[in-house]
Amino acid sequence: MVRLDSVSVSYRMRGQCVPAVEDIDAEFPAGSITAIIGPSGCGKTSLIQAMAGLVHPCSGRVLIEGEQLAGVRRKTAVIFQDYGLLPWKTARANAELPLLLAGMDQRDRRSRVESVLEELGLSAFARFYPGRLSGGMRQRLAVARALAAEPDLLLMDEPFSSLDALTRESLQETLLEVHARHGTTIVLVTHSIEEAAYLGDSLIVMGGRNPGRIASRLSRPRGQVGGLVSFRASGDFLSLTTELRRALADGPSGGLSHGSGTPGPGGAA
Amino acid sequence: MRVEGNLGKALRAAAAAAVILLLWELASLAVARSFLPGPEAALGRLVSRIANGSLLPHIAASLRRVVLALLVAAPLATALGLASGRSPALDSLVSPFVYLLHPLPKVAFLPVIMLFLGLGDVAKVFLIGIIIFGQMLVSGRDAARAVPRALVDSVRSLGARRWAVMRHVVLPASLPALLSSLRVSLGTAIAVLFLAESFAAESGLGWYIVDSWTRVDYPDMYAAIVALSVFGLACYLAVDMAEAVLCRWRNTD
Numbered sequence: 001m002v003r004l005d006s007v008s009v010s011y012r013m014r015g016q017c018v019p020a021v022e023d024i025d026a027e028f029p030a031g032s033i034t035a036i037i038g039p040s041g042c043g044k045t046s047l048i049q050a051m052a053g054l055v056h057p058c059s060g061r062v063l064i065e066g067e068q069l070a071g072v073r074r075k076t077a078v079i080f081q082d083y084g085l086l087p088w089k090t091a092r093a094n095a096e097l098p099l100l101l102a103g104m105d106q107r108d109r110r111s112r113v114e115s116v117l118e119e120l121g122l123s124a125f126a127r128f129y130p131g132r133l134s135g136g137m138r139q140r141l142a143v144a145r146a147l148a149a150e151p152d153l154l155l156m157d158e159p160f161s162s163l164d165a166l167t168r169e170s171l172q173e174t175l176l177e178v179h180a181r182h183g184t185t186i187v188l189v190t191h192s193i194e195e196a197a198y199l200g201d202s203l204i205v206m207g208g209r210n211p212g213r214i215a216s217r218l219s220r221p222r223g224q225v226g227g228l229v230s231f232r233a234s235g236d237f238l239s240l241t242t243e244l245r246r247a248l249a250d251g252p253s254g255g256l257s258h259g260s261g262t263p264g265p266g267g268a269a
Numbered sequence: 270m271r272v273e274g275n276l277g278k279a280l281r282a283a284a285a286a287a288v289i290l291l292l293w294e295l296a297s298l299a300v301a302r303s304f305l306p307g308p309e310a311a312l313g314r315l316v317s318r319i320a321n322g323s324l325l326p327h328i329a330a331s332l333r334r335v336v337l338a339l340l341v342a343a344p345l346a347t348a349l350g351l352a353s354g355r356s357p358a359l360d361s362l363v364s365p366f367v368y369l370l371h372p373l374p375k376v377a378f379l380p381v382i383m384l385f386l387g388l389g390d391v392a393k394v395f396l397i398g399i400i401i402f403g404q405m406l407v408s409g410r411d412a413a414r415a416v417p418r419a420l421v422d423s424v425r426s427l428g429a430r431r432w433a434v435m436r437h438v439v440l441p442a443s444l445p446a447l448l449s450s451l452r453v454s455l456g457t458a459i460a461v462l463f464l465a466e467s468f469a470a471e472s473g474l475g476w477y478i479v480d481s482w483t484r485v486d487y488p489d490m491y492a493a494i495v496a497l498s499v500f501g502l503a504c505y506l507a508v509d510m511a512e513a514v515l516c517r518w519r520n521t522d
Binding site: 049052054072077078080084085086087088097098101102129131149 | 429
């Protein structure tokens with residue numbers, strides 16, 4: 001389980017300290033998928049970077065399994081929108097990188113990565129450089145690299161936003177399959193309302209700018225399981241996206257009226 | 270397709286060489302003076318000098334100077350360049366010196382260098398070395414600085430520390446820029462080599478050119494000029510080949 005305890009993050013720009021997010025409290029239960037959604041500039045990425053241990057919060061604590069995070073953690077994997085893969089390493093070498101950095105010997109790396117590439121349908125492309133792969137396959141490879149390290153926490157920063165709609169949906173399915181198999185805790189930053197509604201067990205809506213704050217929290221209607229194709233077509237899905245859209249429009253001030261964890265109107269139906 | 274591309278490249282280079290030789294021949298016929306012999310005289314002399322072994326020690330001497338300079342300067346410049354590109358503190362220390370010293374024509378310091386280091390190989394290697402060093406230092410620094418932050422973050426998130434980030438991200442990302450600056454600086458280095466070898470030397474292609482000039486043996490002079498040109502071309506090709514092997518990922522699309 002991951003807990004954010006009034007976390008504030010700021011970054012330096014031209015020598016000045018700019019607050020990115022302020023006073024974030026949140027809990028991410030083990031095995032859950034949480035979608036963080038908000039307009040650009042609301043500090044989503046800074047929050048992910050703090051959870052990854054890439055930046056230190058200027059106040060507050062990030063607790064993972066009860067321990068305060070002090071830096072990058074082996075069991076946390078991060079998937080970025082772009083740039084995640086090294087163009088000069090083959091697909092296999094990219095996927096092996098976390099294991100190489102952990103000091104695992106070549107034979108073990110090979111066999112672990114072999115099965116992960118297989119799982120994501122990339123075996124035939126093991127020797128390709130990322131430049132030769134399509135956008136969808138590249139993000140598949142990014143997922144494979146994340147899984148190679150056998151993480152218990154998977155952080156994703158707008159992972160599918162540069163993909164076309166069909167590829168994005170197929171990768172969402174892949175992600176849910178991976179989640180079902182491995183039970184990894186997933187925190188996903190997105191600016192797509194549909195993606196947040198489809199993937200998230202719970203949803204955190206952020207708003208404001210420098211610093212961003214949590215505007216409201218929603219959860220999936222009771223009784224609905226994320227990722228079923230039928231859910232995407234259901235009325236519950238529609239009302240959840242409507243509610244999300246309203247919460248985003250309200251921003252940080254109006255957010256409180258939506259309460260915390262209350263099921264959407266569709267949930268009662 | 271790659272092979273076809275390389276073959277095409279080789280054919281075009283051969284055609285260009287043929288045109289140059291033709292122009293040389295025509296110029297030699299038009300001028301009709303002993304100081305511009307035709308290519309057949311120069312190339313014939315080159316072949317016979319290589320066959321009887323009298324030119325080889327000079328080629329070897331020039332090659333040794335360039336390779337030594339390269340072996341010392343390139344790793345030092347790469348290390349310092351990449352490190353200062355990634356460390357603002359180091360950069361603020363190094364950059365003012367680079368800014369002031371880089372535009373200086375190093376070759377003008379040849380007399381000073383010879384006064385300090387003597388007339389032997391050390392001075393020549395040093396001069397060529399600082400030229401390669403300066404060029405690669407600047408390109409390495411700029412390339413390392415341009416590595417996207419997100420790429421570094423993604424590898425850090427996998428557990429890479431500073432050294433691993435250098436090895437897996439910064440160095441491979443900067444390699445293309447480092448190799449092109451090496452290509453440029455080798456061209457300059459060979460020009461400077463000629464000058465350095467024409468002073469107080471007893472070996473090297475530069476010395477050979479000046480020596481045959483004073484002996485008024487023009488075919489010999491042109492033979493050595495051709496040898497020095499081919500030597501430069503070979504350096505160029507060597508960098509190209511290194512790039513094809515080390516930066517294979519760039520030829521993928």
